[in-house]
Amino acid sequence: MATTPWFSTSDSCWLRPQHVLPLLGHGPQVLGDGRLQTTIREELAAAAAEVAPGPGTTKPGEHALLLATHEDLALTHPGMAAAVEPALVGLGPEGYVTTTHAGTDLLTAADARGLLHGFYALLRDGLAVFDGSTRREEPTCPVRMVNQWDNLSADAPMGSVERGYSGDSIFYADGAVVQDRRRVKDYARLLASVGINALSLNNVNVHGPETRLMTDHVQDVADLARTFADHGIATYLSINYAAPIEIGGLGTADPLDPQVRQWWVQASEALFAQVPDLGGYLVKADSENRPGPFTYGRTHADGANMLAEALRPHGGTVFWRCFVYDCRQDWRDRRTDRARAAYDHFMPLDGEFADNVVLQVKNGPMDFQVREPVSPLLGGLERTNVVMELQIAQEYTGQQKHACYLAPQWKQVLDFDTRSADPRAPSGAAVRDVVAGRTFARPVAGVAAVSNIGDDVYWTGHPWAQANLYAYGRLAWDPASDPDDLLHRWSRLTYPDLPDVQRAVVDILAGSWLTYERYTSPLGVGWMVEPGHHYGPSIEGYEYSAWGTYHFADRDGVGVDRTVATGTGYTGQYREPWASVYESVDRCPDELLLFFHHVPYGHELASGRTVIQHIYDTHFQGVEEVQAMVARWEQVADQVDGALAERVSGRLAEQLRSAREWRDQVNTYFRRASGVDDARGRTIY
Amino acid sequence: MATTPWFSTSDSCWLRPQHVLPLLGHGPQVLGDGRLQTTIREELAAAAAEVAPGPGTTKPGEHALLLATHEDLALTHPGMAAAVEPALVGLGPEGYVTTTHAGTDLLTAADARGLLHGFYALLRDGLAVFDGSTRREEPTCPVRMVNQWDNLSADAPMGSVERGYSGDSIFYADGAVVQDRRRVKDYARLLASVGINALSLNNVNVHGPETRLMTDHVQDVADLARTFADHGIATYLSINYAAPIEIGGLGTADPLDPQVRQWWVQASEALFAQVPDLGGYLVKADSENRPGPFTYGRTHADGANMLAEALRPHGGTVFWRCFVYDCRQDWRDRRTDRARAAYDHFMPLDGEFADNVVLQVKNGPMDFQVREPVSPLLGGLERTNVVMELQIAQEYTGQQKHACYLAPQWKQVLDFDTRSADPRAPSGAAVRDVVAGRTFARPVAGVAAVSNIGDDVYWTGHPWAQANLYAYGRLAWDPASDPDDLLHRWSRLTYPDLPDVQRAVVDILAGSWLTYERYTSPLGVGWMVEPGHHYGPSIEGYEYSAWGTYHFADRDGVGVDRTVATGTGYTGQYREPWASVYESVDRCPDELLLFFHHVPYGHELASGRTVIQHIYDTHFQGVEEVQAMVARWEQVADQVDGALAERVSGRLAEQLRSAREWRDQVNTYFRRASGVDDARGRTIY
Structure with missing residues (x-):
């Protein structure tokens, strides 16, 4: 039939x-x-x-x-x-x-x-x-966006999909938009089915070929946008801030230069004329070697407002990323703190942005680590549109080789009250309020997230990474959702008629984010990954780099002093009570201790354990939990089709191997540094 | 005219x-x-x-x-x-x-x-x-060979020239032998002018395209070989041990299989018929994921002798590399020692190789580090032809961005007496005797070295890296040559009529190897480089890798215990007196201490300094010496043509930057680990 x-x-x-x-x-x-x-x-x-x-x-x-x-x-x-x-x-x-x-x-x-x-x-x-x-x-967040980090060809600097772990782009191949659009339509259906209403079509790092999406490929873009509009989804283009130079033939991209402004007006006019379903632009400027207004001594408000002016006649919106920091930092410089950067750059501009500009702020101050504090900018801005950026793609959380259900992490962020530490006395400025547009009644608010899909038959590499895409959509719709409830719902929908499998998958995934945290990076310290590709442990991999990502471990202790009193002053970017909570080594939550403080290995945590024993214990525990995940899956694997069983079992085996590698490298590193033996006498190599 | x-x-x-x-x-x-x-x-x-x-x-x-x-x-x-x-x-x-x-x-x-x-x-x-x-x-070493590590195209796994730092291959481009052979002829002239008499034409890692040099490209190979033969140089091909499978269509490459043996006989017959100037084969087998006889449960003697048999009718020779070790080692495994590998694999086969097989043994047991002990295999083998392999390409010594005159290193190796530590009582088994074929009267002996040239206008990236190619040729001709004398001669020939420049370049280069050692890897420990490309410092970069390259630094000390008494037993591979000298932490020379022993940071060296103070002192001194190099060059730079001055000055600036990075990362790492301050109070970050 x-x-x-x-x-x-x-x-x-x-x-x-x-x-x-x-x-x-x-x-x-x-x-x-x-x-x-x-x-x-x-x-x-x-x-x-x-x-x-x-x-x-x-x-x-x-x-x-x-x-x-x-x-x-x-x-x-x-x-x-x-x-x-x-x-x-x-x-x-x-x-x-x-x-x-x-x-x-x-x-x-x-x-x-x-x-x-x-x-x-x-x-x-x-x-x-x-x-x-x-x-x-109705949805809580007005904007519920997904960002593709897709490039026009697989030989782009970061491949077909930057930080993509699921095959190649479903949108582009060999420098052009793919002609077979069936997969694109299926993606539109999946996104629509969980409530997504906006999509950016290409990588925020816009290189030469992608710069020409708005010119050479405009009919294809129109066609893609139509498919998404048919599913209630507005399409955005990531644009190259230097486009007036690169494709406009101008000598500058200065946002206050009349010719540049005129170029964007005309380019946007031409674009909207041909792509009526366009929503606007997404911009990564002055970030990780991308061009931006700093080149011309202008502010990011100057830059964003210029684009906003060009988009206004068409009802378009500018999403402007706040991921701006010095990626050529000298590791010797202990005063510069990357964590401060977004707030330092954007907080002074609060109120200066046009009302069709939205600042896109990462959930944490660094970059999608397994554990970070909430970005202080989310609680800081009062007169600026804001969306929070999450990463569904598991760049730092196992790259879709590891099962890691991220909704509990996102939920913690959404529930963080930027002005109250007392859950019984909410201030109305929880992140979930901010992204709902309730706090300060912003005209535009919401969430955006980096997609985790590609042309893999399961879309997401690890079939269970589908749960993250599903849960992102549903949390964006209603940030009050319970991640466990979403997981049950996703599992039931994904494995209909297989109740044993549904239960096993829920059992495995429910705590998988915390499991991942246990066997990787302890107490909020982050960044102990292999540089470049970010998979697998390298405890000192980023310690002497230019990326502003250090843990300062030595023979006595570990962690980054970000206090006002003796450190980089980052804690001072938070509103009270958090500024005081994080400033205090005693009040700071254990799970973020090393993000905010440099402490001796013998420092006693709120849990009663020392830092060094916590490191050992969590790393042994993390691996044991992965072993339990493997065993739980084996109980039901034969109930699903062979290809799925093989895919999942293969990934779980890799997760276990990798978890052991993490455990052993982290434990050995800190044993060598601290000289402290495991209190329980387990094997540290 | x-x-x-x-x-x-x-x-x-x-x-x-x-x-x-x-x-x-x-x-x-x-x-x-x-x-x-x-x-x-x-x-x-x-x-x-x-x-x-x-x-x-x-x-x-x-x-x-x-x-x-x-x-x-x-x-x-x-x-x-x-x-x-x-x-x-x-x-x-x-x-x-x-x-x-x-x-x-x-x-x-x-x-x-x-x-x-x-x-x-x-x-x-x-x-x-x-x-x-x-x-x-007449020449002392019968074989004076240069090994090209050139690939047929720039998109080969390691690029146009593996470990090449001087542009692309002069031999190949886009999957074929280049048609313009003028540069090849000029290279033949350069090699002949310093006494080289053998050249291998392609990378020892022989991938698919290069496997077909002996078939699809045979006329081009013949033409190249003719050019070299016109300059007294015999040409060798690096062959793929799995060629019988990959191009022969056989199901095996088992060296004892009659079909395989017959395939090599016929392939060699066809090859020599078309390439009369061929000298034979160079083989990297069972090494770093290359195929080899181990696959079939055969020995390397079985493998090499099969090829020797095929070459014998044509007077050909097999150069068989001894760089065989486990490159998938588990860092947790403290018993396996890569340094032992070549000796363990090949010493038991001494006497089993055909007389037209030559074992090609790297100068040290690891891989061309700035400082290694001499390979015990060079003093061990008594009934086997041997050539020693050096690396003119500066893979681990600054990649031709740093000025590093290597002849003093090679000279130390050549002068190492494998059976005597007393220069007044030479045993006749110094490495220079071994490579001359004097020790045990081997029919074939000599040296081979990895080339440092490419299509760069100066051939070698850093113009002064030309000195290494020159000095290699002259040392191969006469290992008794004095590196300083060779440097003077090279400088005079290279900068005729510019005596100030001649003197300056000699001043800069004479001690540059020791300078490089000072600001990089201390006391023979090696391997503190960025993994993969091997440029720049990464103190823990190889510490948890699969490559068998560790320093075991912890809060108490650093170094690898390779003693018989308590370590890996590597010292036992040496003949006396070296086995005893290296076994003893007191008699072991300072510059190799951490290669052979794990010692506390407070261990007192023969120099009277502690290990930790030695690390600090040499790293500060190394950078000061580079600063002096820069200043010395500035005195004469305006006497040479602008392009040359710019090239050299640019490289010196990078060397200084890199040396400072080395100094600071190494000092900071060991300050953090040891907790010991610099006795002279200099800045450690």
Whole structure:
């Protein structure tokens, strides 16, 4: 029956066609002929072709099922429309309402975007929502973005996908946009199905070929953007700040130069004329050797506002990354602290950015380490649009060879209250409030995250890394979500009809982030990875580098003194009470101690253990936990298809090997440095 | 006048055309029409075109100058031939005689090869040799080989030239032998001019494309070999041990398999039929992931002898490298010692190799570190042909960015007496005796060295790295040469008419190897380099690697215990007295202490300093010496042409930067580890 498979060439992840069965069983009717309604109809038809071999399957259930915007509903079902209207009052364009009216289960929304979100909610959660009550649902974060770090060809400086661990780009190959767009469409469906509403199409490091996406490849970009717009997703381009020079033929990219400003106005006009579904630009400027306004003695507000001015006529937005630091630091210079950089650069500009500029701030002050404090800039900015940047790609967390479910990390960040350490006295300035736009009522707020997908058949290298993409979308939709609950939901959707597997995968993944932390980098110190590719341990790999990433371990102790009193003063960037909490070696949470303080190996943690014994204990424990993960998987591996079992088992074996390597290198390094034996006499080489 | 320049596209190094002027002034006559005599005539003509604008320059001097083999001489000058005959008795085919007979200065030899060597000696040393006496000169080492590590294309795993620091290969580009062979011929002239008599044409790591040099590219190989043979140099091919599988279509490369043996016989027959100037094969087997006889449970004698059998009908020789060790070692394994590997593998096979097999043994047991002990295999083997392998390419000694004159290092190795520590009681088994074939009267002996040249206009990246190529050739000819004397001679030849520059360059280079040692790796410990590319410091870069390269530094001490009593037992591979000398922490020479012993930082050296203070002192001193080098060069830099001055000054600036980085990283690392302050209170970061 099915001529087009449900997913063109890949695993369908959590979007299994059987999840459409309950809807099909009710003979769903979709009103309206907008592009998103068409998408819903296509999804239904494709699923029906895949999972409904006999006509009986599509027999209508007890209730009819109707999906319509309120406007379309009013045309054909005015009574129903009038009845549901109160529930729609004040609901945003991405919200939706479920209700039951006179024997009809109704999904409705003010805008087709809400309808699409509601449709995918029915796929995820089934029809139990139609229990007689009326429910409103809408996203918490206005911006829920994914950033592709894809390059136009595999011979780009960092390969097909920078920090990509899942094969090559699904968008580009050999210097051009791929012609077979089926995989792109499947990706749009996956993103839409978890509520993503924005996507940047190319790597933030925009090299020569990618600079020309806005010119030479503009028709292909338009086509990609149309596919994503059909799924409720706005498309952004990462642009090269030096484009006026590189493709404009100008002698400068000075943001205050009238010719440069005019060039961006005209380039944006031409671009929007041909790519009507464009959302705007994403910019990495003055960062890791990329060009930017500093070259011309201008501020980042000057730079961003110039682009904002060019985008304003088209309703476009500038996402401007705050990942600006000195990547040519001298390790001998103990006063410069990379952790300070984003705040030092951007805090003085608070209030100077146009209202269609959004600062994109990494969750932590460094770069996606397994454990970092929350960036003080997130709590600092009061008069500037902000999105927080996360990394779904597991650059520093096992590169999708290791199972590491990251939602608990993200949740900790979202729950961090930038102005209160007392969970019973929330200040309304938790990160989840900031990214919701609630704190200081920012017009634009939200989250962005670096994608973890590629042309791998499982999308994400490790099949379980799909959970991170899923959970990111759902946390972006509702930062109050519980990571464990999301994990259960993802597992149930991904392994339907395999309850043993569902439970095993949840058991394995639930604590996997903490397990990863245990066998790698202790107490927030970070960066003990192989330079360059960032996989595997190298305790001193970044210790004498130019990247501002040091742990200062010596025979007496370890950690970075970032206090105001005796260190780099970084703790002073936090609002109270955190400035005081982090400043104090006694009040600083154990898990961040070495991020904020340099302490002797014998220093006693809040846990009662010494630092050195904590290092030994956690590293032994981490490996034991990976061994348990392997054993747990072996109990159910034979229940899944052979290719999946082999992929997962192979990755788990590598995780165990790597975890042991981490354990032994870290323990040996600190044993050699401290001279302290393990209190439990375990083997340290 | 000159239509063909003296050197086609490059610097002519020490072979300046003006060195031919004294000969031209005597109207030299070359007898005979052999290929080498033709080469001599071409050199004279080319130089004449370059440096002799007027006819007066070629006016005959007081004496006529005659160059002829004894055979040719006898045909036309029977009296002179009879007179000189006694001087030729017992002289080898590469030897030559200079004498004066009845107003004619005569260079003669039994073979044209000797004549060519004598010709270049006259260029190097002038005509003062014709002082009325009769002199015999012949090379000490029968084999004086250069190994190219060149690949067929720049996208080979290690680039155009593996460990090449001087641009791309002059032999190959884009998967083929280059068509413009002018540069190749110039290289042949340079090598011949210092006495080299053998060259291997391609990288010892023979990948797919290079495996086909013996088939697809055989006519080009023949052409290259002809060019070198015209300069007295035999050409060797590095072969792929798995060639019977990869290009022969067999299922095995087992050396005892009759089909495999037959394949090599036939392949060699075909090859020698088309490349009559071939000398034989160079083989890297069972080394760093290359194939070899171990795959089939055979010994290296089995492998080498199979090839020897195939080469014997053609008079060919197999050079078989002894660089065989476990490159997948577990750093946790303290019993395995890479330093032991060559001896452990090859010593038990002494006497089992065919007489046209030569074992090629690196000078030290590890891999061309700035300081290593002499390989015990060189003193061990008694019934096997041996050549010692050196590295002219500065892989671990500054990569031709740093000025580092290596002849003093090589000289130390050559002077090492494998059976005596008393210079007044030489045993006749010094390395210079071994490579001369004097010890145990080996039929083949000599030296081989990895080339340092590429298509750079100065050949060697750093123009002063030319001195290493020159000195290698001259030391190979006569290991008794004094490195300082060779340096003076090279400098005078390279910078004729610039005596200030000559002196400055000698001042800078004479001690540059020891300077390099001072600011890099202390007391023989080695390996504190960036993994992979091996440039710049990384104190722990190889400490947890699979390469068998560790220093075991901890808070208490540093070094590798290789004693029999408590360590890996490596010292036991030496003959007495060295086994006892190295075994004893008190008798072991300071400069090798950490190679043989793990000692506390407070250990007192023979010099009276502690280990830790030695580390600090030498690192400060090394940088000061580089500063002095820079200052010395600045005194004369304006006397050379601008391009040369710029190249040298740029490299010196990088050397100074790098030396400071070495100093600071090493000092900081050991300060952190030891907790000991510098006794002189200098800055340690």
